[in-house]
Amino acid sequence: MSDPILRMINITRDFHDGTKIRRVLNETDLNIYPGELTLIAGPSGSGKTTLLTIMGLILKPTAGKVYINNKDVTTASENMKANLRRENYGFVFQLAELLPALSVFENITVSSCIQGAALKPQLKKRAGELLESFGLQDCLHLQPLQLSGGQKQRVAIVRALMNEPSLLLCDEPTSALDAESSQIVLDTLKNISKDKSRAMVMVTHDPRVFPYADRLLKIENGSVVYDSNEPQRSDAV
Amino acid sequence: MRSLVALKILLYDRSTTIGAIIGVVAIVFLVGQQLSVLFGLFNYMSVLVDHSETDIWICSANTENLNSSGLIPERYLERVSALSEVLWAEPLLYGGASFKTKDGRNEGVQVVGIRNPSRAVGPWKFSQGSAESFFQYNGVTLDLLDLSKYGNPKLNDICEINGKFAKITAITQGIKGFAGRMVFTNIVKAREILNTPPGRCKAVLVKLRSKENLNAAVSKIEELLPSAKVLSASELSKKTRFYYIKNTGMGGSFGFSTLIGALVGIIIITLTMYTGVLQRQKDFAVLRALGARKIDIFVIVLSQAFIIAAIGIFIGFFLLALFLYATYESALPSYFPREVAPVLALATLVLCLGGSLLAVRKAISVEPASVFR
Numbered sequence: 276m277s278d279p280i281l282r283m284i285n286i287t288r289d290f291h292d293g294t295k296i297r298r299v300l301n302e303t304d305l306n307i308y309p310g311e312l313t314l315i316a317g318p319s320g321s322g323k324t325t326l327l328t329i330m331g332l333i334l335k336p337t338a339g340k341v342y343i344n345n346k347d348v349t350t351a352s353e354n355m356k357a358n359l360r361r362e363n364y365g366f367v368f369q370l371a372e373l374l375p376a377l378s379v380f381e382n383i384t385v386s387s388c389i390q391g392a393a394l395k396p397q398l399k400k401r402a403g404e405l406l407e408s409f410g411l412q413d414c415l416h417l418q419p420l421q422l423s424g425g426q427k428q429r430v431a432i433v434r435a436l437m438n439e440p441s442l443l444l445c446d447e448p449t450s451a452l453d454a455e456s457s458q459i460v461l462d463t464l465k466n467i468s469k470d471k472s473r474a475m476v477m478v479t480h481d482p483r484v485f486p487y488a489d490r491l492l493k494i495e496n497g498s499v500v501y502d503s504n505e506p507q508r509s510d511a512v
Numbered sequence: 513m514r515s516l517v518a519l520k521i522l523l524y525d526r527s528t529t530i531g532a533i534i535g536v537v538a539i540v541f542l543v544g545q546q547l548s549v550l551f552g553l554f555n556y557m558s559v560l561v562d563h564s565e566t567d568i569w570i571c572s573a574n575t576e577n578l579n580s581s582g583l584i585p586e587r588y589l590e591r592v593s594a595l596s597e598v599l600w601a602e603p604l605l606y607g608g609a610s611f612k613t614k615d616g617r618n619e620g621v622q623v624v625g626i627r628n629p630s631r632a633v634g635p636w637k638f639s640q641g642s643a644e645s646f647f648q649y650n651g652v653t654l655d656l657l658d659l660s661k662y663g664n665p666k667l668n669d670i671c672e673i674n675g676k677f678a679k680i681t682a683i684t685q686g687i688k689g690f691a692g693r694m695v696f697t698n699i700v701k702a703r704e705i706l707n708t709p710p711g712r713c714k715a716v717l718v719k720l721r722s723k724e725n726l727n728a729a730v731s732k733i734e735e736l737l738p739s740a741k742v743l744s745a746s747e748l749s750k751k752t753r754f755y756y757i758k759n760t761g762m763g764g765s766f767g768f769s770t771l772i773g774a775l776v777g778i779i780i781i782t783l784t785m786y787t788g789v790l791q792r793q794k795d796f797a798v799l800r801a802l803g804a805r806k807i808d809i810f811v812i813v814l815s816q817a818f819i820i821a822a823i824g825i826f827i828g829f830f831l832l833a834l835f836l837y838a839t840y841e842s843a844l845p846s847y848f849p850r851e852v853a854p855v856l857a858l859a860t861l862v863l864c865l866g867g868s869l870l871a872v873r874k875a876i877s878v879e880p881a882s883v884f885r
Contacts, residue, residue: 324884333801333880354805361803368883372798376524377517386802388513391811434802446884 278345279306280363280441280474281330286339288325300325301498302339309441310471312487315478317494323478324446326494330476331364331444332356344441361386365435367445367464371427373419373434379406380415383434398437405433409463425456432463443467445477449484457481514808517799518815521792528788529820535780535867536824537831539860542773544832547852550766552845556690557756558749560606560624564633567726568718568733569748575741577752578606583712588737592718595736597729599721602632603713605702608692612672614663621673622692623652625702632717635696640667641682646698651681653696655688657843674705686841690756774863781820781867789813789871793878800880813875817868821861828860829853 288300300322307313307330315323328334329341332348333356340349343359351359360366373382383402388394406412409429419427428448435443445464449457465487468475477484485491493501522529555562561569561578570592572582586603593601605625610618626633629643639656652673654662665671669680678701687694697705699713708714720729726744733742743751757763789796796809832848839846 328881328884331801333884354807357800357803357805360801364803366801368798368801372794372883374517374521374795374798376520376795381516381520385513385517385799386804389517389799389802389804389808391514391808394513 277309279308279342280344281305281307282340282342282345283330283336284340284342286326286329286336286341288322288329288334289337299497300329300336301496303499305492305499307442307474307476309474311474311489312465312468313474313476313490313492314484314488315476315492315494316480316485321494322497323494325497327444327446327476327478330442331366332360358390361390362438363441365438365440365443367428367431367435367443367448369447370451371419371424371431373422373427373430375419378416378418379411379422379430382419382430383437386434387437402433402437405436406430409433423456424452425459428452428456428460429463432460432467436467441473443473443475445475445479447478447480449479449481457483461487514811515815518812519819521788521795521812522816522819525788525791528784528791531784532781532788532820533824533827535777535784536821536860536864537777537828538780539774539777539863540825540828540856541831541835542776543770543860544828544848544856545835545846546766546769546773547856548832548836548839548846548848549844550762551849551852552847553690553756553762554753555847556688556845558752559687559689559694560604560633561745561749561752563636564717564745565719566602566632566717566745567720567723568730569743569745570716570718570733570737571714571741571743571748573739573741575743575748575751577755578715578748579752580755581606581714581741583708583714584716584740586711586713586716588716588740589713591736592716592733595729595732597720597722597725597732599719600631601719602627602717603699604633604715604717605699605706605708606714607706607708609674609695609705611662611693611695613661614665617663619658619661620692621695622689623673623702623705624694624696625699625706626696627699629696631719635682635684635687637685637687639683639685643682645681646696648679648681649698650677650679650701651697652678652701653682653684654680655684655686655693657686657688657841658693659683661693674707676701676705678705688843688845774859777860778863778867781817781864782870785813785817785820785868785871786874788816789875793874794883796875796878797880797883800878801883806876809876809878810872813868813872814865817865817871818861821864824864825857825860829857 283305286303289296289298317323329336340347384394384398387398449460491503492499570588572584575581589601589603592598609621609623611621612618629646634643635653645651665680667680671678730742730744836846836848
């Protein structure tokens, strides 16, 4: 097996709730490998999104270590983490979260240029190609308000893929969509997951995604209670 | 791209953008308008000195401003005229008087008596008549802006000033003093109106052969006339303005109004930009999650402040120009020196950027994790 893209060792996360400290993620070890579609499932408040945001270097773990491509990034600076997110990660949020002020083209190129770099011709070309491959070539200059929910989410997927990330993190990407749009988005994500150079982690409640998964993690009360790659973990619970 | 994002968000949030621009316009226009009135009054305060085209003023001892000068011997004229540095010297009579209107009212005027209008303190702009009118014994000028106050007298009408008859032989245009409306006449008529004793005058005005020797000439005249106050024209102008600002409470009043104008603007800018950032919190969180650093968010919000400032300053100065045009040669004192414009623009930019700091602080404190909740 190849080296993991992401390694998490003994990760915990506490939240300060007024005077109390509440642990939302118990000691967790996790490796994410390229070419894998990992689903994280569990009831609301179980710690799925907390785990995803720690994976995405957005939330800092209270304890433990996070490695990206075998490099310890746990104590990396804010700027370093922002650079890592921009270069290595793609995010697909629950509600697409396109910037309403920007056109589709600007939305999908914004992360490439947000640190002040000029938009390179190859990026323009890639944006065009990606939009075409997702059937969105006619939406290039539209505003997000002019798109349907499914189209918005597909544009968000294009945005996530623009920088050719090695890790794609999706937070319930179909939960806000109707059945038809959900199916289109799921098919899209399924195709993306076939790329063996990239890992995909998806938080979802949608059982239709389960058949496509290479790995399923179930979380309850802040602990991984089932890992399809390590059935003994579930036995321990 | 950061500036483009800044601009696009501004265009998208039109109401917020317009609100913030109104704040900038308020600063430029309200402060500019207050300053223009203040500078207009400055001009009124020292109007005679500034238009005298002379280098040195000889006044009575302890003179703090032109209006407070007492009478001095007219023989000073001959004494300074004898100096090699002096090109010419002219006497000036100046004082308050009462103009009786056709309907019997009394209006306060400042009578200016001069000997040679082509040299010192002659009226510099005529609507009707000319400088030659001064050689008529009873001839006086009135200003076009004040004619309605005097009951709309016409050229060659007879009027009464301090109980003395005079003939209106010229109408000046836009000549106004701080202490009252200005009536020019020849020195003989002024002496009669103002009841000035023979051999006395209010000031002696001196034109030097060369301005390079101004300080030396002032010292020389001070030695020659130890009981008089000898001031360069620019110094007397400054002293007169400072005297009025200090003693009339005008400085404090205008300073306060200017401050209020700036405060109103900065409050509008701060609140609208802060509201704008609150509305776009999610967008900033998304940008942060996608890889924007805090500095990138800082640049976006500051770029917005800069764009708002640029547009607001442009509109503000346009409105200010309209105001100045509308009040040009009106009774309202308004004058805006060109060199003040860049200072006001820069100060407004600084205020606008300062007003955006709260919004900047809010924007960079947005947690990217919030987009997942």
